[in-house]
Amino acid sequence: MSKSAKYIFVTGGVASSLGKGIISASLAKLLQARGYSVTIQKLDPYLNIDPGTLNPYEHGECYVTEDGAETDLDLGHYERFLNIPTSQANNVTTGRIYQSVISKERKGEYLGKTVQVIPHITNEIKEHIQILGNKGDYDFIITEIGGTVGDIESLPFIEAIRQLKWEHHEQVLFIHLTLIPYLAASEELKTKPTQHSVKTLLEYGVQPDILVCRTEHHLNKEIRTKVARFCNVELESVIESIDAETIYDVPLLMQEEKLDEVVLKHLNMPLNSLVDLDKWKEFLHHHKNPIQEVEIGLVGKYVELKDSYKSITEAFIHAGAAKECKVNLKWIASDDLTSESIEEELKGLSGILVAPGFGTRGIEGKIKAVKFARENNIPFLGICLGMQCAVIEYARNVLKLEDAHTVEIKKSAINPVIAMMENQKDISDLGGTMRLGAYACQIKEPSFAYNAYQNTLISERHRHRFEFNNNYLKEFEAKGMKATGINPENNLVEIIEIPKHPWFVGVQFHPEYKSTVINPHPIFLGFVNAAINH
Numbered sequence: 290m291s292k293s294a295k296y297i298f299v300t301g302g303v304a305s306s307l308g309k310g311i312i313s314a315s316l317a318k319l320l321q322a323r324g325y326s327v328t329i330q331k332l333d334p335y336l337n338i339d340p341g342t343l344n345p346y347e348h349g350e351c352y353v354t355e356d357g358a359e360t361d362l363d364l365g366h367y368e369r370f371l372n373i374p375t376s377q378a379n380n381v382t383t384g385r386i387y388q389s390v391i392s393k394e395r396k397g398e399y400l401g402k403t404v405q406v407i408p409h410i411t412n413e414i415k416e417h418i419q420i421l422g423n424k425g426d427y428d429f430i431i432t433e434i435g436g437t438v439g440d441i442e443s444l445p446f447i448e449a450i451r452q453l454k455w456e457h458h459e460q461v462l463f464i465h466l467t468l469i470p471y472l473a474a475s476e477e478l479k480t481k482p483t484q485h486s487v488k489t490l491l492e493y494g495v496q497p498d499i500l501v502c503r504t505e506h507h508l509n510k511e512i513r514t515k516v517a518r519f520c521n522v523e524l525e526s527v528i529e530s531i532d533a534e535t536i537y538d539v540p541l542l543m544q545e546e547k548l549d550e551v552v553l554k555h556l557n558m559p560l561n562s563l564v565d566l567d568k569w570k571e572f573l574h575h576h577k578n579p580i581q582e583v584e585i586g587l588v589g590k591y592v593e594l595k596d597s598y599k600s601i602t603e604a605f606i607h608a609g610a611a612k613e614c615k616v617n618l619k620w621i622a623s624d625d626l627t628s629e630s631i632e633e634e635l636k637g638l639s640g641i642l643v644a645p646g647f648g649t650r651g652i653e654g655k656i657k658a659v660k661f662a663r664e665n666n667i668p669f670l671g672i673c674l675g676m677q678c679a680v681i682e683y684a685r686n687v688l689k690l691e692d693a694h695t696v697e698i699k700k701s702a703i704n705p706v707i708a709m710m711e712n713q714k715d716i717s718d719l720g721g722t723m724r725l726g727a728y729a730c731q732i733k734e735p736s737f738a739y740n741a742y743q744n745t746l747i748s749e750r751h752r753h754r755f756e757f758n759n760n761y762l763k764e765f766e767a768k769g770m771k772a773t774g775i776n777p778e779n780n781l782v783e784i785i786e787i788p789k790h791p792w793f794v795g796v797q798f799h800p801e802y803k804s805t806v807i808n809p810h811p812i813f814l815g816f817v818n819a820a821i822n823h
């Protein structure tokens with residue numbers, strides 16, 4: 290283990306969805322604000338190699354990194370909080386660990402040995418945990434262990450971190466995030482589930498150093514003392530995590546509770562008294578005190594589960610705060626949009642966003658939504674599949690190309706205005722095979738995109754198999770839809786616009802992945818601005 294890096298492991302107990310990702314990101318933010326370099330990693334206990342093949346209903350949004358890793362949505366929070374990119378090394382699943390061990394076994398790397406969970410799987414986990422630390426770039430690596438303590442699936446991870454603590458005692462810290470439920474009938478906060486959860490951890494040989502306690506009501510001294518005493522932690526290491534109005538409050542709440550100070554004390558690191566959170570606080574002030582509001586429709590097929598579009602909703606929060614404007618999202622299920630219902634659903638909106646996606650369901654609704662935005666001069670942003678729908682709509686209704694479609698949905702389309710990318714044609718596996726990660730894009734002037742970026746060369750992240758069919762480009766441009774962003778290497782159309790429209794932009798890439806608190810994304814800023822002006 291590299292001597293310079295400190296490792297902080299965050300486990301969860303009692304219940305899932307307590308917000309380990311937000312606590313990890315908040316602690317990282319506070320350490321960063323004290324001048325430390327920090328990164329966050331997530332270990333996910335499922336057998337998929339990555340979440341790229343998971344339906345958003347299963348696991349929420351799939352977040353894509355600069356280096357093209359398809360990852361857990363928590364990595365989005367890490368980037369949004371810290372304003373530094375993550376990478377493949379920041380998200381590791383059980384599937385990836387097993388894949389690596391099994392491929393080593395086939396190569397004969399363990400020749401003569403029985404390959405077992407302990408030590409082979411746990412060693413592999415330990416190696417993956419240390420990849421980031423060994424780079425020498427970070428003072429702290431915060432590793433979030435997915436799942437809840439006690440789950441069969443996460444046992445090898447817990448065993449691996451137990452060993453790391455045993456081997457590198459002074460470099461490793463354990464934080465356990467737990468729940469203190471409130472019983473309304475007896476008006477009491479209950480510590481027993483936390484005691485049990487810590488007991489389970491102790492059975493595995495892990496003694497948490499710090500307990501972060503999620504609660505709906507403040508923890509008084511008595512409760513804190515009780516938790517400290519029964520769970521073998523110091524009183525100052527019992528940290529209250531009260532329900533917050535927004536996730537962006539959590540770093541400040543953790544600061545009030547001195548989580549960062551307690552962590553640094555445990556790890557014998559200097560406090561570095563300067564805590565620079567000015568920009569964060571300014572953002573929060575604008576976010577909470579908007580001077581105007583707009584309503585933007587988000588047309589997608591997973592609108593019942595808002596986590597499916599996590600980065601998009603957060604990007605609106607960042608851009609909204611920068612414009613001192615509250616963006617209210619109206620969630621519109623694309624399957625339900627019919628010629629009869631569309632007027633009712635979309636009228637009065639200040640902007641319409643058609644979301645990314647895959648497959649047939651809801652696509653005709655998305656195309657109808659584009660048409661409505663185009664014909665009624667409502668600011669429009671289409672992302673990935675949303676951009677492709679804008680192209681199909683224009684082809685059908687303006688170019689009068691009957692049967693225009695994407696070959697993703699209609700292989701035999703007479704007018705395949707969205708076609709499969711050339712280098713995708715021989716690929717048969719679905720996992721990790723799309724065009725993924727950051728690619729350059731040349732922006733033409735004048736354009737909405739240039740106005741937004743104020744730059745002619747940008748880089749954005751991708752996740753797609755299909756593209757604008759350049760055979761139709763001349764015809765589109767002649768009829769008023771322009772390609773204003775082009776990949777300089779292969780001419781792939783990255784941005785389309787209708788210059789005659791007040792603000793109509795379709796992007797093949799995903800701007801939402803790069804929006805952060807400190808750097809709201811130019812495309813979202815442009816879109817929100819257009820919505821305000823509408």
Ligand code: GLN
Nearest residue numbers: 645646673674753754755
């Ligand atoms: N399904 C489309 C493609 O693969 C769009 C993907 C997306 O929206 N992320 O090209």
